[in-house]
Amino acid sequence: MQALSFDEIAGLISAKYAPEMVAPSQGSLVVGGEHLLEVASYLRGTPELDFDYLISVTAVDYRGHFEIVYHLTSLQHSHSLVLKVRCPQDKPVMPSVVSLWRGADLQEREVFDLMGVSFAGHPNLKRLFLWDGFKGYPLRKDYSSGT
Amino acid sequence: MALKTEPFVLNIGPLHPSTHGVFRLLATLDGEVVIDIEPIIGYLHRGIEKLAEEREYQKDIPLCDRLDYVAAMSHSMAYVMAVEKLLGISVPERAEYIRVIMVELQRIASHLLAVGSIANEIGTFFTPFMYMFRERERILDLFDMVCGQRLLYNYMRFGGVSHDLPEEFIPALAKFINQMPGYIDEYDQLLAENEILLVRTKGIGVLPPELAINCSVSGPTLRASGVARDIRRCDPYSIYDRFEFDIPTRTAGDCYDRYRQRIEEMRQSLRIIRQAVEQLPQGKVNSQVPIRVRPPQGDVFVHVEAPRGELGFYLVSDGSEKPYRFHIRAPSLINLTPLREMIIGWKLADAIVIFGSIDIIMGEIDR
Amino acid sequence: MEVGRERIYSAAELDAHEGALIEALRASSQQPVTDPDEWLQKELQRNVLVTSVDAVLNWSRRSSLWPVICFPACCAFEFIGASASRFDMSRFGMDILRGSPRQADLLITAGTLTWKMAPQVRRLYDQMAEPKWVIAMGACGITGGIFRDSYSVVPGYNRIVPVDVYVPGCPPRPEALLNGIEMLRQKINARSISTEGE
């Protein structure tokens, strides 16, 4: 029932996972893409962490790689955490966290629609805002509308 | 003998009297019973995130106003708070108080609209809606007095607000907060125990708390399900830790509770405004921030309690005068996640009421 | 539950169809639809019969403009504000808000139009019975406003439907909308059955 600071959380995580899987950096945990589901279910399932509420999912195009950013919080302990996952630009596929947090459903679709990162295991991954046949992914830095 | 029936698909929207804008609900009906729905959105996707990344920080404030056009103050406040956090600047005391007053007034205005539209969707011929609009107009008048606009204010600035309150504002506000509790009681009198309203909302569209948490639902919709999560209390921003107010919650999580929840929150907002007016200090309302700001590299996530739920801004700065990434965590969009579970199995008429009771704004969903 | 049907479209097919429609409309509406108004200045060949019929018809049409519901975005709330108690558009006989375009006379385009929405608005306009009018409300309705540069926004409703009256503002105040309606009423008043259908 007590809030953990970021360092404590990072300590718990690094005790369990190897640094190439999860590494704390500048107030956030950087997770390797293939380990995301494993780490996320640990974060969600461990009683002293208990990250049961996914605030936000978004993606940033860093010209070369995408960074998917997850903001988590725990209603019980009221501590929060930022997860960052990198994925390469040429193969933008991520595991979906919908099985853990349903709240990711529409947000992952949004990222897919506007950023072009697809999520493996998402139940209904199709364009959310734009229509079928829209060319390109507008939030990528190399997007130009052509008008 | 069971009657042989065939389900059929009804396309509700995008332009439908009760879709709150341009929302499309593809409902499969068996007679009157909704057996499947698929929400289709994007009819108001204006590309605000992309536009914001192409403009300077200052020019994004009007865009934020247009996100949720019935709660423009809350949205621009969240945005300027995010940029202030990036810049590492502080806000003068008086400006903080003014912001709180504005945002809480905005919450009342927005909840008035929400409650009015719930009543409208149950089928009252616009009457409660008109009554709610009567009071909403008074709030809009107050905003008009402060910043000359009725709907989209462009009032917040980095490091404060654009200008000080006019002289006549505080007396007008005092009059309003003295009268408003009476009006809220009037709505209670007219609506809360109306037999038809009760049978149309009680027990309808229950959102269990576990599902609500799992689906990241926030705001009054979450609190009506019994989860006391309010950013103003659990992660206090601005000066909310100086005020006394309750976080009302309900237990059942049905449409009736979502309606009552908003009524209660209006009362709490009035409490906050009253305290803020009493404590309102003198002083300047803006710290000198250049028009073209260049925040240092880094990212920031700021979330506030907007009328519809947890509104978050995730900004990434690359040191230039335009945001590198501008992401909005839109409460309305995420509150739609459990819509299918809530609606399925109810009648078509209930589906409309359930949808209305979540209280969404398309501008924020589609962005 | 098995009932024979010719064909049930899958969701993917429906999406693809919608997308094709949008792209086609987008390609075909790069130029504004003009709404000629030279007739407003033209001196009409009037006679007593035509003018009195005109007077009655125009009076009835301008006193009973039923707006259709088309509320995409921000301006909708100023439109609702204009029809709510304080400004009360119903004074002009506009209190009947028809959900069905067949019975409506006036399309008030309250909000930003996106390309995804454009086919629906075009259809709404086509479904309205003649005579019909369009008021483009707000900066977005006129030129796309603050969102003009966006990849998904139609720069003005006049790409899709002919517009009679433009009401600027972001959003226009209810008074401005009422003024726009007043202008539309004057425009209706200048109509004549002898020139209709031209």
Next chain:
Amino acid sequence: MTAAGTISQASALASDWPGNFWLHLLVFALIILAFVILTVIILIWLERRLLGRIQVRPGPNRAGPFGLLQPIADVVKILTKEDTVPGWGDRLVFWLAPLVAFVPVLLVFAVVPFWNGALLADLNIGILYVLAVSSVASVGIFMTGWASGNKYSLIGAMRDIAQLISYEIPMMLSLAAVVLVAGSLSLNEIVAAQDVPYILLQPMGFTIFFIAALAEANRTPFDLVEADSEIVAGFNIEYSGMKFAILYLMEYSEVVFIAAIATSLFLGGWRGPFLPPFLWFVIKMFAVFFVLIWIRGTLPRLRIDQVMAFAWKFLLPLALINLVVTGAQVVFWPQAPYWSLVPINVTLLAALLLLWARFFRLGGSRVGI
């Protein structure tokens, strides 16, 4: 009970006024047509002004003095609007439906007495005729829903039929009680028999009739047929121009019909002191209109299953009890004075309503999918 005929027959209009059988039909047909259309126009104006008043706004006031010409403007505009027919609809039925819906409502007025004996045909089965003919309008509404080829209108039409079938029964039973008291099926004789308005003698009958009539005319809280927030405009969604005008007229003439029947059967019809009988009839009708508009301005709408449950589980048992009680009163206590019957019946109404309301809960649960 007083038998029909305490009003002297001398004051009654001759049954072939103004002198000839055919002339009588012609004159009354014109009077009814004019009366219905004029009342509808006034009713529309009244409704929009009163709704405005209820909603703290002025309401239409620009077309003519006090906006009185507003309905005229509407009518002229609608009539000169383009007449659209959906391509996928059933053209013949689409064209016929408004007529089938409107004509029966107009036919009902043939037996409504505006004055003592001033009616088109004093049928001795008047109430039966009213019930039979007024139901036909729903066939028209169903035809509109079917012919439009629109799912919304079809849902609206289905709702109308379900609602009609359910509410016809309590309505019929409540009217049967009136017939028992009056001892006649003719509307004119029922009016003549009302030394005390039957709303006092038959309070429960009136309540049931009024609720059922609201449902039959699709007024709030039973306006599911054109529920704005759910099915947009309901059955008339595809109609425009002249056909829509007729449907619009039909809706409001149903209201006039309810008011006329309620006035004749329960409010003492044309009877009243001082003023001419026709005026009394109109005044009482407008009193009913006022209540109807008031209800429209304040009450939300019920859901379809709740509407059905209300008819079958609430109104029907009460109507049966009312019929039995009235029958017993007529058989065992035929000479009962009014001053004793009125309090007894009013108390009975209050007791039964309270009792039944305790047992009866609207609700309806989620369907498992």
